[in-house]
Amino acid sequence: MNEIINGIQQIGIGVSDTKAVFNWYRKHLGFDILLFQDEATASLMTQYTNGVAQRRDAYLSLNMRGGGGLEIWQFKDRVPNPPKKPVLLGDLGINAMKIKSIDINQTHGSLQKLELTDLSKITQHGSQNDFFHFNDPWGNPVQVVQGNSSFTNTKSASGGVIGAVIGVSDMTTSMSFYHELLGYSKVLVDETLVLPTSINSHGKEKFRRVIISQNREKVGGFGELLGVTQLDLVQALDRKPIKIYKDRLWGDLGYIHICFDVHGMDKLRAKAEAINHPFTVDSAKGFDMGDAAGHFGYVEDPDGTLIELVETHKVPILKAMGLYLNLKKRNPARPLPKWLVKTLSLHRVSKDI
Template sequence: MKTTINGIQQMGIGVANAREVFNWYYKTLGFDILVFEDESTAALMLPYTDGLPRERLALLALNMIGGGGLEIWQYTDRIPQPPINEISVGDLGVNLMKLRSPAIPQIHSKLASAQASFLSDVATLGEGKSHFFLTDPWNNHIQIVEDDYLFSPGKNGSGGVMGAMIGVSDMEASIRFYKELLGYDQVIYDKTGIFQDFRGLPGGDHSFRRVLLRHSPRPIGGFGELLGPSEMELVQVLDRKPNKIFEKRLWGDLGYIHLCFDISGMDYLREECKALGHPFTVDSSDSFDMGEAAGHFSYVEDPDGMLIEFVETHKVPILKKLGIYINLKKRNPHKPLPKWIVKAMQVHRVKGEFNIPNR
């Protein structure tokens, strides 16, 4: 069986207080489905945690409008460290995450009422779609992009993760990586210059090459219809030397720590990554267990060392109180789950804030 990439499963965010961050994304941007909350030891990420197992708290939040979720990740045995330098556009790694929205005026108005920290006004992209930039209260930059993909109607106006803006040092090498390994085979635009919509972003007044990649329609399975199509925007700054965002820091420190793809066919993918010169740097080998979810995960590095996670999901809770789970190992990996099953995850919708403990 060859590899099937079902979509972006989640964006990992390293934080100092996971429940506080969840509350903000739940109230402000509609990530109100709490798939799991798991406190345990991260024992397999040793190449990126100074060779030591680390205690951590992880929450996975989804937005049912459609798109990837958020893995909100907190060290519980050390104080997570901020970047050495302020993150500027073009620095190496995830500069920001892209969230889809079928209703840009609605979500912009809601965020304005919530006194969000905007980094730009609403502007038009080259293909005529609207977008704008903002930052969350912990200085993680976000782009809201007009997109008509809809898995389930929602009142919030903003959907899930539809991609990322990634700083790169060698555009051609990065295009090859994201095209050959992840299937982003369509170049939507490739432009160079100083960009007005970047002006409010840190370092946005420099000269850049921007390449927006999308993938052709492709087979999906499992939760692929919830995750939806996605895009990557690669950004290379041309008139300064970019910093590496996670230089002298650990995975799990503050900021965007990885981009995770939901896949089927991990064994085939392992060989494919090795053949492309990007072998797995972490491999759970069989199955990890996060208490309420289980699967097989691995990591590779992009040409600049940014971490890409792959997860082959085996088990996901639907009705936890009744012990009802989806066992994906027994299903055709190329067939999406029925929508009614995926929508049943709405029983995990949070209707009130977490009590935030002192840590």
């Protein structure tokens, strides 16, 4: 069987307070499923942490409306560093995450009540769904896109992660990488336009923007929960962009990686090598995060943006009773029954932790 890309499992966010970030996204954007909380040493990531294995605290939160989750990641033994300069649109790396909302006006209105300083107006742009931007309280840019589907109904109109805005230096090279490795072969938008360099910026520059999506011929496991995804590639045409994590560590403040839920790591490893983007990190025999287990690897896109690939083997359903879902015993090309995925709601957190 060929490899399967089920969707975006999560976006990693380097933070200075995991609880505060989890509580904010739980309360205001519906990421209230705490699938796991794990404290361990990231011993395989030393090439991205100056050769030192860093202890970290990580929360994985999901939104049952559907879409990917958030891996909220905090160093335990060092203070994380912010970007040396404000991140501008088109800088190399993850510029923003994209989440969906089934009622964008409702989500926008609820965020207006929080008096965020960087909340844009709802924008209509050609054939694209309505969208708006804001910066969360820690300065992480978020794009909210009108969505048309939900995995299940929740109290929040907003859903999970459906993609990311990624700064690239050469559009053709980046499009080829995401097509060949991850199957992003559908071009939804390809345009050159003048845009502000950030939400609160008056300066404008010229960019090439290409939105790409997958042809989802096969989807298994949690693929129906994760849903359809899109990557918003942005190339600055008026300046040479800087690398967001230059001279900083993986885990420092900001978006540290984008993670895809996959099946067929051996074939993906071979494909990555064939396109000259070999795995830079490979858990090989797997990982065990206490409440979850599987196999993960990292590759770098042409500009060094970290792409994580995770083949999940075990997830907790009811930890207190020792009930776990073993995905290795299932047909990877068949989505899990909806009722079974809904049992993840047992991990819902209803108040601040």
